[in-house]
Structures are given as structure tokens and as C-alpha cells.
Amino acid sequence: MPGLGETIRESQIWKSIFRHPMPVDRRNRIVVMLTNFFLHLHPVSIKKQGIALSYTWCMGGVTFFLFLVETVTGVLLMFYYRPTVQWAYTDIQMLRDVHSLGILREIHRWGAHAMVITVWLHMYRVFLTGSYKPPREFNWVVGVLLLLLTLLLSFTGYLLPWDQLAVWAITVGSNMARAHPFLGHEGPGQQLLTLGGVDMITSASDARFALLGAREVGEETLNRFYILHCIAIPLGVALLLAIHFWRVRKDGGISGPL
Amino acid sequence: MTHGLTDALFYEKVSSFLVWFYVVLAAMNGIAALYVWRTGQTKKWIGLPGGHGLGITNAVVWLLVAAAFAVCAALAGSGMSGNGAWMPSMPEAWKNFIDSNTGPVVYSLGTTVLLAALFVFRRFFTTPAVAWTILNLMLLFLGLSMTDRDFFEIVAKPDNVPIVMLILLLAFFTWLATYRAVINDDRMERGEPPLEKLDDEKVLVWPDLVYIELICMIALTAFLIFWAIALPAPLEEPANIAKTPNPSKAPWYFLGLQEMLVYFDPWMAGVVLPLLVVNGLMAIPYLDFNKQGNGYYTIKQRKFAYLTFQFGFLEIWITLIVLGTLLRGPNWNFFGPYEYWDAHKVEAADNINLSQIWWEKLLGSSLPMPPSGAGFLVQAGHILLREWLGFALTLGYFIVLPPVLALTVLKRYYQKMGLIRFMLMANLLLFMAALPIKMVLRWVFTLKYIIWIPEWFLNF
Numbered sequence A: 001m002p003g004l005g006e007t008i009r010e011s012q013i014w015k016s017i018f019r020h021p022m023p024v025d026r027r028n029r030i031v032v033m034l035t036n037f038f039l040h041l042h043p044v045s046i047k048k049q050g051i052a053l054s055y056t057w058c059m060g061g062v063t064f065f066l067f068l069v070e071t072v073t074g075v076l077l078m079f080y081y082r083p084t085v086q087w088a089y090t091d092i093q094m095l096r097d098v099h100s101l102g103i104l105r106e107i108h109r110w111g112a113h114a115m116v117i118t119v120w121l122h123m124y125r126v127f128l129t130g131s132y133k134p135p136r137e138f139n140w141v142v143g144v145l146l147l148l149l150t151l152l153l154s155f156t157g158y159l160l161p162w163d164q165l166a167v168w169a170i171t172v173g174s175n176m177a178r179a180h181p182f183l184g185h186e187g188p189g190q191q192l193l194t195l196g197g198v199d200m201i202t203s204a205s206d207a208r209f210a211l212l213g214a215r216e217v218g219e220e221t222l223n224r225f226y227i228l229h230c231i232a233i234p235l236g237v238a239l240l241l242a243i244h245f246w247r248v249r250k251d252g253g254i255s256g257p258l
Numbered sequence B: 001m002t003h004g005l006t007d008a009l010f011y012e013k014v015s016s017f018l019v020w021f022y023v024v025l026a027a028m029n030g031i032a033a034l035y036v037w038r039t040g041q042t043k044k045w046i047g048l049p050g051g052h053g054l055g056i057t058n059a060v061v062w063l064l065v066a067a068a069f070a071v072c073a074a075l076a077g078s079g080m081s082g083n084g085a086w087m088p089s090m091p092e093a094w095k096n097f098i099d100s101n102t103g104p105v106v107y108s109l110g111t112t113v114l115l116a117a118l119f120v121f122r123r124f125f126t127t128p129a130v131a132w133t134i135l136n137l138m139l140l141f142l143g144l145s146m147t148d149r150d151f152f153e154i155v156a157k158p159d160n161v162p163i164v165m166l167i168l169l170l171a172f173f174t175w176l177a178t179y180r181a182v183i184n185d186d187r188m189e190r191g192e193p194p195l196e197k198l199d200d201e202k203v204l205v206w207p208d209l210v211y212i213e214l215i216c217m218i219a220l221t222a223f224l225i226f227w228a229i230a231l232p233a234p235l236e237e238p239a240n241i242a243k244t245p246n247p248s249k250a251p252w253y254f255l256g257l258q259e260m261l262v263y264f265d266p267w268m269a270g271v272v273l274p275l276l277v278v279n280g281l282m283a284i285p286y287l288d289f290n291k292q293g294n295g296y297y298t299i300k301q302r303k304f305a306y307l308t309f310q311f312g313f314l315e316i317w318i319t320l321i322v323l324g325t326l327l328r329g330p331n332w333n334f335f336g337p338y339e340y341w342d343a344h345k346v347e348a349a350d351n352i353n354l355s356q357i358w359w360e361k362l363l364g365s366s367l368p369m370p371p372s373g374a375g376f377l378v379q380a381g382h383i384l385l386r387e388w389l390g391f392a393l394t395l396g397y398f399i400v401l402p403p404v405l406a407l408t409v410l411k412r413y414y415q416k417m418g419l420i421r422f423m424l425m426a427n428l429l430l431f432m433a434a435l436p437i438k439m440v441l442r443w444v445f446t447l448k449y450i451i452w453i454p455e456w457f458l459n460f
């Protein structure tokens, strides 16, 4: 009698999903990499040095994994959270005090901090191994954009709990936009932008206003940051990640001495 | 966070953390001892007298260190009773010494000297035994300091915990990269290929890489869950726009920029410099024309690029973040690591602008201010006259200096890079150097602005 595991693995359903049995020989180990959607991001074979932890520190992979963790926990958090001044704070409070999934928020928050750290470490490793040199120049540029988006993701998320820590961190952070040259109402050069003697750049039309949606951090800001945090920036990251991984392969795999 | 606690409750709280902290340290050193012993790397460090060849080996030393940390763990546990007298702590006298002798100047110069020494003597500092000792000392410093309430208050603040991790991780990975670079540089000097070349046989991704990834994911998930249970996420009082906390800080990864506000106006520190950082990073592959050092750790083959990057990353970005997060308190005043964050601490702020130095101090006259309501040209004329020295210096710095560099010290770079790329690099470097230059000018001359044009919000 075949065991349960074997019955499942022999069933039509299983076989329709996984087109190959557990790869134990060389041929199947190659084929599985080519036929599985998730695995096909990888090459089939790779230089030993390219997977050495002492070389890559696995930091790009760790960053990607953290991004996935953030996506999953983030979606779950969205079930419990309403981005309005009335509810935002209490929803987070409930998450801490009432819901049994409260730990989600911790995982999401610490995962975000960790992602900022690992993305810096990844950049540090790429620099120290000179891996940005030809032919990988462009992938480094994509990486810098990813770094920027990672910081912005973290920054926009910081506002959502709507507590003192959140609003004031965002207030301090966004105050800078007030001084944007030409585009901030307290920035150098803004007085040059006038139309028929009327200032074009005022506290209700400058870069900070565009960021916050209002003169001060408030309801509009919460809405804006929520959308940026949950939709716009993650989509941008996903697109850039696709390019980043594709380029790693097209640029000849992980760098190494010639 | 701990303000509401009595001393007894505070000691209970730290003690429950420190016991585990020291247990982990003891275990780490025990494993290190086992590792050197099992892998046959035992070395005799101190010979014992008597001529029988016995001596204290490195394995014995790490074992003794482990034992010492175990004792620390037991002593730290005594705090559970609410009495901290027996907990291993930094001596009061040292704490006072550190507090009264640190400030932005000592901190900045100190980290510079430290990083420079680590770089110059990297061969010594990357020796595994030395690096391990340094790691132990760093962690010991952390443990001994945690019993101080003011230190605990700031380091154990949930959102600051990542900084501690960042410092430890950076220390570790900088060690790893430098260690390999030193070995590679030696090998290549002897004409051998770098270490990375030895591993260029191909392996199959399944199973070699897929399994590494799986194990990494499991370990990371476990770590995140542990972290999430051990440290609750902060939730302060509900937002209140009318109640400004002091200090108000941006999230920690932007505190390097906030710290720059001490030296630059927001349009520089918050807009121009960050944009230059991002663009400068993106420009690196197009400016670094050195073909060597692609795909392996090396320092010697790309010293200029290495030092420039480390200057910007470790020396400016990271150092300023640590300063801004851990050592800046109310009113953005500097506080020593064991100092109470007193909101009433006043610091003399009699900074002076370059134009004031010129007109008032040197010429003994008053500043030529444009008459109120003057037309643009009159205003501009007055401003030009008032700030001429600052304009001259700034233009000289950004416009005259690059060609001078191209013809002298950086001649080789200019010839290789061509005009546009060289000018771009020179200006990025000069902008990066503007921060330390302004810091030094502030400390030495209490200089506030080189160019001061409040009429146009243009202070530099």
C-alpha cells in the first residue's frame, strides 16, 4: 500500500501543479529550475563564489525576503486599519490590546527597520566588491532607486499609527520641503516665481503642500501617505525589483573576478 | 518609558534583560573556544614557567572570558531583587568623565581618528583574535552601561534598538570585508589570484543555493518573531499638533540630515545635499574608471574610491545618525551617553556670520543693509557688497578649485576622465567636503553663515 505522502504526490492534482518529482538526480535538478515559476528567477548553475555567504552576505536576498514579509503582514494590517484621523490611532491601539494577531504590527515595524539596515548593508557589499563596475553600472542605479524607495516606504509608514511619535517625525521630516529652492515657500528663489506681482509659491502651493496635501500634517496627509505607503511605492518597488533581478542575470550573474 | 518606574522596578527590568545578554556573551565565547580547539587553531599565547611546554592557549582565554561573562550574568541577576548594587556597571567616575568630556567636537574628531586608525592598522585590527576582543569589549561596554537609567532610556527606546543592531552589523561586516581585502591584497601582491577566484567552479542552484535560501528564510522568520515578541512596538499618545515634543526627531535613518541642520539651513541640509547624495551614488559607476577590483574584496587596488565611499558612508552618514539619535536631546543640545536629558540645559549660541566678521569686527563699521522697500537692483547691490567675501570664497571653492585640482593633484584623473566627468566628480567631492569644512569653521570661529541673505532665504 502506498503511504499518504506518495498517494498525494502521485495524484493528478499534485502532478498538474509540480511538473517534476522531487529532484534527486542531476537532470531533474536542472529541469526543476527551468520549469518552476518561482525558481526560474535563478540560473540553473552558478559559480560557487556567487553563493558564498562570506562574499554576498546574502543581503540582497534578505532584503527581498523582508520586502515579502512586509507585503504579507502589511496586507493583513490593512484589514484592521482605517486611515482616518478618527480611527487610525484607535485601530492600532486595538491591534495591540484586543486582536490576537497583534504581533503582526511588531513584525511589520521591526521588519521595516531591518529592511532599511539590510538594504544599506547590501549596497555596502556591492560597493566593497566593486560590483557596480561594468557591466553592472545600470543595476547599481536601479539599486539606488530601490534604496530611495525603501526609505520612502519606511517614512510614509511611520505616520500611519497617528501618535505623537508619528506626526512629529513626519512634521520634522517634511518641514525640509518648505525650504526647497524655488518650490518651497521659505526656500531661496521662491520670490522669483511670481505671476503679475502675485507670489506663485506660498504655503498653500509649495512643495510641502504637495507632499502633505495641506498646510500642516493632517487628515489629507494621512490619506496621501496611506496611498503612497500601501499602493504607489510598493508597486514602484516591485517593478524596479523585477528589473533588478532580471539585470543580475543578464549582466552575467553575481560578480566575480574575471 | 522608564520614567514612571521606581529604581527597584527599573533594576528588575534591566536585570531580566542583562542576565540573558551575559548568558549569550558567555555562550558566544564558549563556542569560540570550542571552535578554535576543534579546528586545530589553538595557539599558545602565554607560556607557563617550568619548561614543560604548557601554556595558556587562545581556547583557554576564550573559555575564561566565557566564565567571566557567566559570573556577570549571575551578578546581573541580583538586580531582580530590585537592588542594583551588585550588578556589573560602569564606574560612576568613568561615566562622569565620559559625560563631561564629550561634545560634538570630541565626538566627531574621535570617530574620525578611530576610523582612520582602524584603516591604517587594518592588518592588526582584522586579526580574528583582535577583532573578537573588540567585539567583546563593545558588548561589554553596552552591558555595563545599561544599568545607567539615562543610557537605558535612550538606547532601549524601541525605535532606537535598530541603531544598536546597525552598529554591531556594520562592525561585523566591515571586519569581514576588510579581513578578506587584506588577504586578497597580499595574495595579489604575490601574483596569486584573489580568494574569490578559487571558488569559480560551477555548482547546481538546486540544491546548493535553494537550500541556503530556505534556511535563511526560516532563520530570519524566527528572528523576526522573537524580536516582535520581545520588544513591543511603540505607541505614544494620540497625535496632537498643538503639543510639540522636545526634541522632535525624524525617523532614525534621516537623523544624519537633521544633524546637518546644525550647520546648514534646511534648503541645503534637507533638499540640496540629500539630492546630491542620491545623484552622487548613482554617478559612482560612471565616475570610477578604475577597471581593477571588480568582483572581489580589495582595498589597495582602489584606494581612492574606497576611501571616498567610506568617508561618505561610515564617517559622515552613519556617524551623524548615531550622533543625532543617541546624543542629541531637547533643543537639539548635545548630551553625554549617561547624561539626563534636561530640557533647560542652555548652550551658548553666539554664532556669527562671515559678513559680520568682515564689516563689524575687522572694519568696525555696520553692515550695509538694503533700505526697506528698495527695488530689486538696489537690494541686490547692497547684498552683493555686504556678502562679497562669502561670495568670493564660495565661488572660488566651487568654480576655481576644480580646475586647479585638475591641473595639480588630480591631474591623472582629469586626463582619464575628460572635462565633464571630472567636473562632476570634483563638484560632488567638494559638496561632500563642505560639511566637515563648515563643522570645523563653526567650532573654531563660531561661524554661522558664509553667505547670509535672509532677504532671499539664501543662507549658506
Ligand code: HEM
Residues within 6 Å of the ligand: A056, A058, A059, A060, A061, A063, A064, A067, A119, A122, A123, A126, A131, A132, A136, A139, A140, A141, A142, A143, A144, A146, A147, A150, A241, A244, A248, A253, A254, A255, A256
Ligand atoms: C529593495 C532593495 C534591494 C533588493 C531586494 C536587492 C536585491 C538584490 C539581490 C537578491 C541581488 C543578488 C545578489 C545579492 O544578494 O547580493 C542583488 C544584486 C545587486 N544589487 Fe541589489 N537589491 C536591492 C537594492 C540595491 C541597492 C541599494 C544597490 C546599490 C546601490 C543594489 C545594487 C546591486 C547590484 C550592483 C547587484 C549585482 C551584484 C553582483 O553581481 O555582485 N541593489 N540585489
